[in-house]
Amino acid sequence: MRDYFLRNRFAKAWQLADSLVSRGLAGATVSEEIKDIREISCHGSSEIGITPCESREQSKKYPKSFICAACNCGDFGHTQLSNIENGHYSKLDYPRVHCPKNMPGFSNYEPTTISDNNERKKLMENTFGVDYLSRLLKENEK
Numbered sequence: 001m002r003d004y005f006l007r008n009r010f011a012k013a014w015q016l017a018d019s020l021v022s023r024g025l026a027g028a029t030v031s032e033e034i035k036d037i038r039e040i041s042c043h044g045s046s047e048i049g050i051t052p053c054e055s056r057e058q059s060k061k062y063p064k065s066f067i068c069a070a071c072n073c074g075d076f077g078h079t080q081l082s083n084i085e086n087g088h089y090s091k092l093d094y095p096r097v098h099c100p101k102n103m104p105g106f107s108n109y110e111p112t113t114i115s116d117n118n119e120r121k122k123l124m125e126n127t128f129g130v131d132y133l134s135r136l137l138k139e140n141e142k
């Protein structure tokens, strides 16, 4: 059990470090195209009938913003899932960032399998196509 927690903690620290490296000193941001997909993964879209992610939680520090309760990355400026003001750098702006549910737009996106019951992800894949969502990921890694 202790090993599991240590491994989990190490993985989260590594993911955070990877995101910070991808941002770099110049504050690089992901493309608008990928950010739009991340926005739908986290916040949903009434236009295409996708509800917000069940792990999205209201921020206690920033009333108009949300955090990811599944990440355990806390309620800080850089962990907000929304841009809280002009020029604010949110979690969805990092060129590389991980999602605990491997949702589209994130660096660890994994297409659904037959036994997968992530209906939101399936709906996004039916709307945008797995090929397009996988291609976005590869382009971001170049």
Ligand code: SF4
Pocket: 041, 042, 053, 054, 055, 056, 067, 068, 069, 070, 071, 098, 099, 100, 101, 102, 103
């Ligand atoms: S689990 Fe993924 S899609 Fe859901 S709020 Fe967290 S980062 Fe966003």
